[in-house]
Amino acid sequence: MSRFLEVEDLKVSFTTEDGVVQAVDGVSFGVDKGETIAIVGESGSGKSVTSASIMGLHNRRTTKISGSIRLGDDEIVGSPDSRLRELRGKRMAMIFQDPLSSLHPFFTIGKQLVEALQVHNDLNKSDARTKTVEMLDKVGIPNAAKRAGEYPHQLSGGMRQRVMIAMALMNDPDLIIADEPTTALDVTVQALIIDLLKTLQREFGTAIVLITHDLGVVAETADTVAVMYGGRVVERGTVRDIFYRPQMPYTWGLLSSLPRLDDLRTARLDPIPGSPPSLINLPVGCVFRPRCQYHQFVDGGLCDTARPPLDEVAKGHSIRCHLSANERERLGTERLNVTTVTSPLKEGA
Amino acid sequence: MSDPILRVTDLQKYFPITKGLLRRHVGDVKAVDGVSVEVSERETLGLVGESGCGKSTAGRAMLKLLEPTGGRIEFEGRDITGLSRRQMVPLRREIQMIFQDPYNSLNPRHTVGTIIGAPFDVQGVTPPGGVKAAVQNIMERVGLNPEHYNRYPNEFSGGQRQRVGIARAVVLRPKVIVADEPVSALDVSIQAQVVNLLEDIQDEFGLSYIVIAHDLSVVRHISDRVAVMYLGHLVETASADDLYLQPRHPYTTALLSAVPTPDPDVEKRRARILLQGDLPSPSNPPSGCVFRTRCFKAQDRCATEVPVLRELATGHTVACHFPMEEVSAAVPTPHTRSAAATDVSDSPHLPH
Numbered sequence: 001m002s003r004f005l006e007v008e009d010l011k012v013s014f015t016t017e018d019g020v021v022q023a024v025d026g027v028s029f030g031v032d033k034g035e036t037i038a039i040v041g042e043s044g045s046g047k048s049v050t051s052a053s054i055m056g057l058h059n060r061r062t063t064k065i066s067g068s069i070r071l072g073d074d075e076i077v078g079s080p081d082s083r084l085r086e087l088r089g090k091r092m093a094m095i096f097q098d099p100l101s102s103l104h105p106f107f108t109i110g111k112q113l114v115e116a117l118q119v120h121n122d123l124n125k126s127d128a129r130t131k132t133v134e135m136l137d138k139v140g141i142p143n144a145a146k147r148a149g150e151y152p153h154q155l156s157g158g159m160r161q162r163v164m165i166a167m168a169l170m171n172d173p174d175l176i177i178a179d180e181p182t183t184a185l186d187v188t189v190q191a192l193i194i195d196l197l198k199t200l201q202r203e204f205g206t207a208i209v210l211i212t213h214d215l216g217v218v219a220e221t222a223d224t225v226a227v228m229y230g231g232r233v234v235e236r237g238t239v240r241d242i243f244y245r246p247q248m249p250y251t252w253g254l255l256s257s258l259p260r261l262d263d264l265r266t267a268r269l270d271p272i273p274g275s276p277p278s279l280i281n282l283p284v285g286c287v288f289r290p291r292c293q294y295h296q297f298v299d300g301g302l303c304d305t306a307r308p309p310l311d312e313v314a315k316g317h318s319i320r321c322h323l324s325a326n327e328r329e330r331l332g333t334e335r336l337n338v339t340t341v342t343s344p345l346k347e348g349a
Numbered sequence: 350m351s352d353p354i355l356r357v358t359d360l361q362k363y364f365p366i367t368k369g370l371l372r373r374h375v376g377d378v379k380a381v382d383g384v385s386v387e388v389s390e391r392e393t394l395g396l397v398g399e400s401g402c403g404k405s406t407a408g409r410a411m412l413k414l415l416e417p418t419g420g421r422i423e424f425e426g427r428d429i430t431g432l433s434r435r436q437m438v439p440l441r442r443e444i445q446m447i448f449q450d451p452y453n454s455l456n457p458r459h460t461v462g463t464i465i466g467a468p469f470d471v472q473g474v475t476p477p478g479g480v481k482a483a484v485q486n487i488m489e490r491v492g493l494n495p496e497h498y499n500r501y502p503n504e505f506s507g508g509q510r511q512r513v514g515i516a517r518a519v520v521l522r523p524k525v526i527v528a529d530e531p532v533s534a535l536d537v538s539i540q541a542q543v544v545n546l547l548e549d550i551q552d553e554f555g556l557s558y559i560v561i562a563h564d565l566s567v568v569r570h571i572s573d574r575v576a577v578m579y580l581g582h583l584v585e586t587a588s589a590d591d592l593y594l595q596p597r598h599p600y601t602t603a604l605l606s607a608v609p610t611p612d613p614d615v616e617k618r619r620a621r622i623l624l625q626g627d628l629p630s631p632s633n634p635p636s637g638c639v640f641r642t643r644c645f646k647a648q649d650r651c652a653t654e655v656p657v658l659r660e661l662a663t664g665h666t667v668a669c670h671f672p673m674e675e676v677s678a679a680v681p682t683p684h685t686r687s688a689a690a691t692d693v694s695d696s697p698h699l700p701h
Contacts (some may be wrong), residue, residue, distance in 0.1 A: 042536035064551045101599045156627045186399035188561065188624045191607035195623060213537060218610030220616040257541035259570035261593060261608050269570070271541030
């Protein structure tokens, strides 16, 4: 079974003054058209490096990349720049976190959008212009024809993010990578942007890779989720698997760290002790071992010596963990019962 | 309830807009316009709102880090509004601040020992047992290794730096701490550690907090009472549970409905109130109610008459001519997870 985007055993490392940074270490996931996969993780988990690799945006001189990224019939890893340039914008596009620094301050937004269109299409100026205004209109920018003549600084943050989305959609790509698209925005604006992305996805059947640290946004938008930690995918499954049947101690920790709007304040948060690992000199065994409070339930110190493989525990639900199924069941219920994500866990598996 | 330890009445902070060579005064950015809040001993007040609503300016003006344009600030019943910088110095022992960015709020050339001990220097006091002992003691208390006394901020992670900021704020044993976005720069798992730490030291030292934040889930978790700001104005104040279960101001209702919950089933069920349009400029706010340009309940009266804060239920004040109906099941069952979510989806249907 091959999905539209298939990332397999992706490894990315950089050489720095301090040593080799293994930013991404054996990441696999996939997404089909019309679907959204969320890649969740904290800073330094490798989620943004993964997305940059899909776009082929890594620095070729300093970055070592192996594995496979297939987009339809194209293999991204090892493709020449000329081919990548054809793919970027046309078949895959990216929405960045900060729209102000991703738009050129000297050119009107109309000019920047027209350029994005003319790179890939043989269109004359007035046709390109018409299409640009149409697209701005589609992403909900009022008075689009006039707005196209304005500069990025004249627009609010939400409007700029809409321009970024318009630019990403300009050539009707099959894949959109959205790297923290709403992190810089207020919640009321975030709600509008997410709403817009979902509507456009329905209309165009785009595959979306959503990179985020906000589990609320994930619950709202994703079909499948990959949780990353220390450059590896530690748990992968449907959105319901991750929120209602999480099997990996790091995911438990993430869920129980979150204060929730629908909880009383009396419940104390249950954080993960310690801080994320440095990607230089990662531990030999499980990357999460130094912060995991359950390693004593695994026999023979396996967590210190062996890297857990990504095992499928149910259909479409995989984890990296040495805990036995029984222990996971017992500990997971215990952990999530005393904190926030209580009831849903007991729901039918 | 005991007397408030810090009471702010009708606080205003205007930033003048000047024009031309003579810097002619042509208008004001009304960053904070008539905010009244109070916080009692051991209480936490959350101050929430979106970027540009004036919550940070309000926090700074309360501490007189910015000179307020108008209003009155009382600390333990004493009017401190007119005090000079010099007169404020002894009061700084009682009122402290925690900043958002743990990277820019610590001097990179000083050791954390010097940073945490600086308040003793400024105040010219020596704690019993010496500064170093006091600093190491507080370092241990906030979860830092006291042996790292001589390290520099760049040797610490973001979460640890925020602990340094907290240690510096509590080392003089103040009574009130204003924390401006204390956890928003931190990762989720670290954020929870710091939230717990803030709660622990509040219990231990009997602190009152004013927590300024845009993350409504964090504010709900940490606050006893919450004040919501919009464009420099206070629009609603209530106990944390009342505010989240029974928001009465249309803006609060929309704001709460916009926050996604980490629960896919709840997300599927709920309806969002999408606010259209942009935040108006605080230099030229709308007439009448400042929220009316984006409000789904706005009527003619909202354009002409400024709504004043009025008490709709005990401890629940709202500045709105047409507040949301009280949800009929007045005693919500807070233990069922869906309580808040249902409230939101019961909200009136809005033009999309």
